[in-house]
Amino acid sequence: MITSLAYFGATSPSYKDWEAFGPEVLGAQLVEPGPDGAVRLRFDEVAYRMAIHPGEKNAVAYVGWATTGERDVQDLVERIEAYGLAVNRATPEEAAVRKVIGYYWFVDLAGIRHELAWGQMRSRTAFLPGRPISGFRTGDQGLGHVVFAVPDLEKSDQFYRDVMGFHLSDTVIDGPIHAHFYHVNGRHHSLAVARAPGDKAAFLHLMLELNSLEDVGTGLDLCEEKKVPITRTLGCHTNDKMTSFYLHSPSAFRIEYGWGGLEVDDLWIPRYYDRTSTWGHRHQHNEISPFLEIEADSQAPATAS
Numbered sequence: 001m002i003t004s005l006a007y008f009g010a011t012s013p014s015y016k017d018w019e020a021f022g023p024e025v026l027g028a029q030l031v032e033p034g035p036d037g038a039v040r041l042r043f044d045e046v047a048y049r050m051a052i053h054p055g056e057k058n059a060v061a062y063v064g065w066a067t068t069g070e071r072d073v074q075d076l077v078e079r080i081e082a083y084g085l086a087v088n089r090a091t092p093e094e095a096a097v098r099k100v101i102g103y104y105w106f107v108d109l110a111g112i113r114h115e116l117a118w119g120q121m122r123s124r125t126a127f128l129p130g131r132p133i134s135g136f137r138t139g140d141q142g143l144g145h146v147v148f149a150v151p152d153l154e155k156s157d158q159f160y161r162d163v164m165g166f167h168l169s170d171t172v173i174d175g176p177i178h179a180h181f182y183h184v185n186g187r188h189h190s191l192a193v194a195r196a197p198g199d200k201a202a203f204l205h206l207m208l209e210l211n212s213l214e215d216v217g218t219g220l221d222l223c224e225e226k227k228v229p230i231t232r233t234l235g236c237h238t239n240d241k242m243t244s245f246y247l248h249s250p251s252a253f254r255i256e257y258g259w260g261g262l263e264v265d266d267l268w269i270p271r272y273y274d275r276t277s278t279w280g281h282r283h284q285h286n287e288i289s290p291f292l293e294i295e296a297d298s299q300a301p302a303t304a305s
Helices: 013-025 070-083 092-098 155-163 212-226
Strands: 002-012 037-044 052-056 059-065 104-109 112-120 144-148 167-174 177-183 191-195 203-207 230-237 243-248 253-260 271-275 279-280
Touching: 002 013, 002 112, 002 144, 013 037, 013 052, 013 212, 059 070, 070 104, 070 112, 070 155, 092 104, 104 155, 155 177, 155 271, 167 230, 212 230, 212 243
Parallel strands: 002 052, 059 112, 144 191, 167 271, 203 253
Antiparallel strands: 002 059, 037 052, 104 112, 144 203, 167 177, 177 191, 230 243, 230 279, 243 253
């Protein structure tokens, strides 16, 4: 059973820029680099939740999901294999790089590499943010959420719900936008998928939620001060009620930086919306950044963590 978004990994020729961007703009804590020199960032008591690896191009390397444990993962692995996808188990050495006890990995229909992990390591030291903030809303809700555009929305929706066990929170259809949002815990959504305009999958954004609106405001001021491109202005979403803005990261993918997300429970009934935002979120740059085509044969090196 998947319980939260545990971690996220990307490759980038600009990976070193995250050593300043992560702490000074986002407020994450810079920790020891990975074996390949990856910049690792910490957001709470977990050893690290984000890794940006050296690479020739900007790309998603993997999405890590926390699970209820090795025994429960076996059932999920069997469903994925029965669906027709190959699942691989990480070696103890590969798991140690991710700082988890173990994980399985597979590449889904859209070419996205998912890792099903258990036993995520907690640090022995307290989280020390890179700039003065009250902290990130993580804990049982995990790192935040990820959003992908997929070429076959219907097949992906069926796979994420029926095979991986995600629960539908709602659907938004607004002009060319057609997206499904899924939860696995109290966070309104840990995953969302939208219909891609073509036959290529794309990574749309990673959401980080702060503990206070003031943290979001000071982050916005810092982006303006440091000339970090804002791709969407401050606004509030219709479905998860998140007050947020979107910024362009050094690796060409967008980050939603927000506060006040809606919580859901086991009695939640999926909803439908015909607008993405109740106010704000005006486009400042291209909606889909150039980050991003996801290669279906992507086999992120286990050492790339």
